[in-house]
Amino acid sequence: VIPLSTEEIHEELSKLDGWSFENMTLVKQYEFGDFAQAMGFINKLAKVAERMNHHPEWTNSYNKVLLKLSTHSAGGVTQKDIAMAQSAEQAAKAHST
Amino acid sequence: VIPLSTEEIHEELSKLDGWSFENMTLVKQYEFGDFAQAMGFINKLAKVAERMNHHPEWTNSYNKVLLKLSTHSAGGVTQKDIAMAQSAEQAAKAHST
Numbered sequence: 001v002i003p004l005s006t007e008e009i010h011e012e013l014s015k016l017d018g019w020s021f022e023n024m025t026l027v028k029q030y031e032f033g034d035f036a037q038a039m040g041f042i043n044k045l046a047k048v049a050e051r052m053n054h055h056p057e058w059t060n061s062y063n064k065v066l067l068k069l070s071t072h073s074a075g076g077v078t079q080k081d082i083a084m085a086q087s088a089e090q091a092a093k094a095h096s097t
Numbered sequence: 098v099i100p101l102s103t104e105e106i107h108e109e110l111s112k113l114d115g116w117s118f119e120n121m122t123l124v125k126q127y128e129f130g131d132f133a134q135a136m137g138f139i140n141k142l143a144k145v146a147e148r149m150n151h152h153p154e155w156t157n158s159y160n161k162v163l164l165k166l167s168t169h170s171a172g173g174v175t176q177k178d179i180a181m182a183q184s185a186e187q188a189a190k191a192h193s194t
Contacts, residue, residue: 035152039143046136055132057158 003076026069044091100173123166130194141188
């Protein structure tokens, strides 16, 4: 797996809402209505992660989830991370009031 | 709710395994057999958090879960955080191979 170029990453991010590219990682902070919604989002995305065999780093505090996506084995952001970001957007919509 | 004194916290931590007290927060890094076990632990603890109406901060990356406990409204560690740490120990045992 080879990482995307910075140009390719910014091209992909232009199609996504609220994501940034920091330290070779895609980052987004999600904020939900409450803890239950945040956990719903987390569990939806956990299923995607298992299916893709690609796991995010995430931090949860009550209704907030900070998501960090990168592909360690490639040393950067790959198409897998873009696909995971797209899945996260869908999952967040499904779990927001 | 009033925070525990540093003396009380260290007294409580002496009865727990692998926890430290840093920046007015109880901290432990758990390591599980795989991602599914880590998620099992997180979901078990999420139920405890909802029941107690007290929510941890946690970061997950594959099989690792970094847990941080403090009571924001009290500006430190309270008996609620000790209770949550005890629940985390039980939950971790239930989800470890």
